[in-house]
Amino acid sequence: MQQLISNPAKIFRHFGVQALLAKQAKLSPLAYIHAGGACTPALNNSRKLIFSIVLGLSCAWASTVQAGSGFETADASREAYSRINPDASPEQLAEAFRGRGVFRQSWVIAPAKDIETAGLGPLYNQLSCLSCHPKNGRGQPPATPQQAMRSMLIRLSLPGQDPHGGPLPHPVYGGQLNEQGIPGVPGEGMVSVDYREHKVTLADGETVALRTPSYRFAELQYGPLPDGIQFSPRVGPPVFGLGLLEAVDGQTILQLAEKGKQQGVHGHPNIVWDDERQRNAIGRFGLKANVATLKQQIAGAFIGDMGITSSLHPEENCTGIQTACKQTPSARQPELDDAQLKSVLLYLRLLQVPARRNTGDPAVRQGERLFDALGCTACHTPALTTGEFPELPPLAKQTIHPYTDLLVHDMGEGLEDRRPDFQAGGREWRTPPLWGIGLIERINEHSYFLHDGRARNLTEAVLWHGGEALPSKQRFAGLSADERLAVIRFLESL
Amino acid sequence: MTKPFRTLTWLIAVLCSNPAIAKEKLTVLTAYHEDVVSRYETAFEQAYPDIDLAVIWKMPHDALPYLSRPQQSGVDVYWSASLRNFLALKQQGAWQKLGIDRGGLADKLGAMPLIDSDGYFCVTEMAGYGFAVNPDYLQKHNLELPKTWQDLADARYQGHLALPIPSRVGFAPMMIDSVLQQYGWDQGWALLSGIVANTRLVESGATFITDIVGSGERGIAPSIDFFTASAIANGAPLRFIHSQPTAYSPAHIAIAKASQHSDAARRFVNFILSETGQKLLFHPDIRKLPARAAVYADKPGNYFDPFAESAEHPVVYDPNRALPRLALNNALFDRLFTDRLQRLQNLWQQLRKHQRFAKTDQVERLLKIRQLLTAVPINTAQAETPSVQQIFTDRSTDKKAEAAAQALEQAWRNEIDSRYSDAENLLKQLEP
Numbered sequence: 001m002q003q004l005i006s007n008p009a010k011i012f013r014h015f016g017v018q019a020l021l022a023k024q025a026k027l028s029p030l031a032y033i034h035a036g037g038a039c040t041p042a043l044n045n046s047r048k049l050i051f052s053i054v055l056g057l058s059c060a061w062a063s064t065v066q067a068g069s070g071f072e073t074a075d076a077s078r079e080a081y082s083r084i085n086p087d088a089s090p091e092q093l094a095e096a097f098r099g100r101g102v103f104r105q106s107w108v109i110a111p112a113k114d115i116e117t118a119g120l121g122p123l124y125n126q127l128s129c130l131s132c133h134p135k136n137g138r139g140q141p142p143a144t145p146q147q148a149m150r151s152m153l154i155r156l157s158l159p160g161q162d163p164h165g166g167p168l169p170h171p172v173y174g175g176q177l178n179e180q181g182i183p184g185v186p187g188e189g190m191v192s193v194d195y196r197e198h199k200v201t202l203a204d205g206e207t208v209a210l211r212t213p214s215y216r217f218a219e220l221q222y223g224p225l226p227d228g229i230q231f232s233p234r235v236g237p238p239v240f241g242l243g244l245l246e247a248v249d250g251q252t253i254l255q256l257a258e259k260g261k262q263q264g265v266h267g268h269p270n271i272v273w274d275d276e277r278q279r280n281a282i283g284r285f286g287l288k289a290n291v292a293t294l295k296q297q298i299a300g301a302f303i304g305d306m307g308i309t310s311s312l313h314p315e316e317n318c319t320g321i322q323t324a325c326k327q328t329p330s331a332r333q334p335e336l337d338d339a340q341l342k343s344v345l346l347y348l349r350l351l352q353v354p355a356r357r358n359t360g361d362p363a364v365r366q367g368e369r370l371f372d373a374l375g376c377t378a379c380h381t382p383a384l385t386t387g388e389f390p391e392l393p394p395l396a397k398q399t400i401h402p403y404t405d406l407l408v409h410d411m412g413e414g415l416e417d418r419r420p421d422f423q424a425g426g427r428e429w430r431t432p433p434l435w436g437i438g439l440i441e442r443i444n445e446h447s448y449f450l451h452d453g454r455a456r457n458l459t460e461a462v463l464w465h466g467g468e469a470l471p472s473k474q475r476f477a478g479l480s481a482d483e484r485l486a487v488i489r490f491l492e493s494l
Numbered sequence: 495m496t497k498p499f500r501t502l503t504w505l506i507a508v509l510c511s512n513p514a515i516a517k518e519k520l521t522v523l524t525a526y527h528e529d530v531v532s533r534y535e536t537a538f539e540q541a542y543p544d545i546d547l548a549v550i551w552k553m554p555h556d557a558l559p560y561l562s563r564p565q566q567s568g569v570d571v572y573w574s575a576s577l578r579n580f581l582a583l584k585q586q587g588a589w590q591k592l593g594i595d596r597g598g599l600a601d602k603l604g605a606m607p608l609i610d611s612d613g614y615f616c617v618t619e620m621a622g623y624g625f626a627v628n629p630d631y632l633q634k635h636n637l638e639l640p641k642t643w644q645d646l647a648d649a650r651y652q653g654h655l656a657l658p659i660p661s662r663v664g665f666a667p668m669m670i671d672s673v674l675q676q677y678g679w680d681q682g683w684a685l686l687s688g689i690v691a692n693t694r695l696v697e698s699g700a701t702f703i704t705d706i707v708g709s710g711e712r713g714i715a716p717s718i719d720f721f722t723a724s725a726i727a728n729g730a731p732l733r734f735i736h737s738q739p740t741a742y743s744p745a746h747i748a749i750a751k752a753s754q755h756s757d758a759a760r761r762f763v764n765f766i767l768s769e770t771g772q773k774l775l776f777h778p779d780i781r782k783l784p785a786r787a788a789v790y791a792d793k794p795g796n797y798f799d800p801f802a803e804s805a806e807h808p809v810v811y812d813p814n815r816a817l818p819r820l821a822l823n824n825a826l827f828d829r830l831f832t833d834r835l836q837r838l839q840n841l842w843q844q845l846r847k848h849q850r851f852a853k854t855d856q857v858e859r860l861l862k863i864r865q866l867l868t869a870v871p872i873n874t875a876q877a878e879t880p881s882v883q884q885i886f887t888d889r890s891t892d893k894k895a896e897a898a899a900q901a902l903e904q905a906w907r908n909e910i911d912s913r914y915s916d917a918e919n920l921l922k923q924l925e926p
Binding site for chain 1: 521527528529531532535536539540543546548549550551552553555556567568725727728729730778779
């Protein structure tokens with residue numbers, strides 16, 4: 001089995017003395033504590049408890065697959081995307097639990113007695129992080145045109161760029177359509193999605209129906225959208241493994257771009273504005289790699305999706321003519337305080353990644369070989385090594401298997417959204433990480449893939465690949481049914 | 495289809511400012527978790543595409559003032575597990591009669607009413623109280639599965655339990671009161687004293703309690719069923735044993751008197767109570783107990799059926815009876831147990847040690863010690879006195895009530911300390 005972490009000793013070094021002592025004693029940290037190791041008195045009961053709980057849960061709920069490290073979990077149950085690295089220090093685990101609470105809670109409209117959960121809106125899409133990232137996994141598009149978007153949203157912009165090269169927000173609706181408003185503040189409008197199918201015939205004669213979405217804006221409460229409006233639908237992606245992706249250093253990403261050119265693909269990093277550091281940086285989060293850091297991604301989602309202010313976004317998400325929105329007082333300033341933001345950041349950074357399963361299955365092994373032979377690995381890079389990461393050292397120098405190069409690639413006009421985002425053009429999307437993709441159906445109870453959820457299964461997702469992925473897609477379409485199935489089995493093992 | 499045509503199709507994103515078919519907006523106030531709300535939103539929307547469902551989330555302590563505002567803040571339906579709010583708002587005249595067809599819905603489950611006596615609100619689901627159990631832990635420590643609260647007070651469970659503190663954990667007050675209703679005031683507190691002797695008290699909620707048992711830090715934890723049942727459905731190797739007879743925490747639904755969308759509200763209520771709506775409760779991420787008995791015919795394997803259970807062990811717990819004294823119970827629990835946990839557990843430990851080797855002439859003394867450890871400083875008549883109950887209910891908002899509560903608590907402290915001191919002295923006399 002591939003090892004996610006190449007240097008577990010590093011974790012012990014950084015995650016506290018008791019863990020290191022445990023390692024020296026050739027015991028698990030839990031066993032060491034229970035064995036009455038020298039470090040025990042240094043831990044108070046609650047800390048010991050938290051430490052024990054996470055370790056215990058990781059062990060108790062694991063399936064028969066053995067995980068490779070603290071950043072990988074052998075758990076393949078419906079909780080697999082929600083496991084926290086058990087090697088973290090008791091203090092870190094306590095903070096991560098607080099972050100888990102913030103991530104899972106439903107936000108309430110101000111005023112409220114529980115000030116730490118107050119501040120939803122005035123305009124928003126959903127009231128909890130979990131709405132778009134159910135069980136830390138993938139959202140999905142509405143099943144019918146009549147249904148509202150529950151775990152996806154629509155980004156908006158006008159042609160042109162903001163002063164930093166990013167999308168130019170609509171002067172009234174901003175950068176995202178907020179369908180909901182708190183009482184007294186009209187939601188911005190509704191979007192319905194409908195599909196038209198077309199059939200693709202593969203080399204062996206099998207036909208696959210692909211569905212093309214179309215979107216209809218209705219009940220727009222703040223006036224019509226102009227003809228030139230740019231919009232981009234986005235389904236909420238999984239949130240595990242993000243700390244490891246953040247720890248991949250920029251030089252590695254640049255090298256991947258160079259290496260890709262030698263393989264005939266021309267992915268490039270999306271250079272975006274890092275608002276916190278006030279400089280350009282390589283983007284790595286968001287479906288177009290349009291956000292530089294995980295902290296900014298989190299704070300952006302809080303303000304954009306839920307209307308929760310933070311120190312990074314101190315203003316409510318109201319534009320000039322949204323008077324009711326502007327007149328609504330905030331719950332406090334900021335509504336998500338720095339301690340809460342930090343705890344969510346740590347929680348997401350410490351989430352484990354599901355270990356691969358069924359790696360001995362001949363079909364999986366054949367599929368893995370085909371995945372490489374088809375050229376998929378030119379972008380879905382199987383292995384990366386993280387760089388130095390002073391903010392959370394255990395994330396540093398780890399060999400990981402995310403199946404992404406963190407670059408944006410031309411995916412063809414079929415997937416084009418016509419909404420550039422910094423240096424990512426309308427046809428360009430960041431290679432999505434594939435780790436854990438095989439558990440989506442079990443955990444999220446659906447199999448909708450791609451940025452807008454148009455693909456109803458993995459085969460459809462592959463067949464939507466175009467642009468510089470077109471040759472790989474064509475080679476996939478040229479495989480026999482058994483070979484295609486092997487590729488899918490491989491993906492399901494991730 | 496040709497590529498240009500597909501592109502053209504993609505471009506058929508109709509951007510119009512005119513409303514399409516305007517939907518009727520229905521506002522529901524709830525405290526349900528997102529896992530519950532999102533599933534009901536989606537299912538209701540499928541059943542009633544002409545209704546635009548807006549959900550507002552508020553905890554019960556914020557929901558009451560919110561629904562007490564003019565026009566009830568525009569809320570059409572209140573749907574929550576907060577019987578106190580439903581009753582308080584009924585007093586305010588905040589509800590309209592449900593006026594729904596209740597065919598297939600029982601009016602009572604044993605002693606627990608499933609509909610308001612005047613038809614203003616009704617139960618939509620229940621959560622049962624019982625014991626989250628780690629079977630591996632029990633096997634490792636050679637412990638039997640507990641079935642009743644009385645079992646938990648047995649000395650063999652010493653050090654193996656985790657119990658939520660009712661003043662800190664939302665679901666716990668009713669659970670504690672269910673023991674008092676089942677066993678009576680004096681015997682109930684005596685039983686709780688024995689249970690606390692075996693227990694680590696915890697301040698965090700049910701997720702944490704399930705974590706404690708799941709990790710093997712403790713083997714048994716009295717709790718509310720759905721957290722553990724959901725964890726089990728998602729792969730956790732745990733069990734949940736409903737206490738016999740089981741007590742339930744009900745959730746209710748009501749239609750606001752000021753609602754401008756009464757018909758849509760009624761459709762929502764009917765949907766929640768319909769077979770479709772009730773079966774959603776079976777989802778692994780929800781695991782609540784439907785109020786419609788017939789749907790249990792399609793329950794997942796090993797799903798608890800309160801109606802079948804009630805036939806064998808009739809429900810004795812009535813949450814309506816519990817409400818007035820919950821605050822008093824919480825204060826008494828803290829003064830008896832939370833403040834003196836170590837001292838109480840030491841006393842119980844010594845008592846049990848002496849009981850194992852007791853000589854005939856020591857029996858009376860041991861019984862006296864036991865009585866000192868299990869007595870409560872307020873009798874059932876005093877605890878049932880409305881003016882006493884009100885002191886504790888109002889203490890957080892009324893300075894006079896707080897002062898009166900503190901005075902009572904000081905008297906309790908004195909009495910408890912005196913009893914524990916007596917017990918310590920008697921135990922010393924038993925030492926060789």
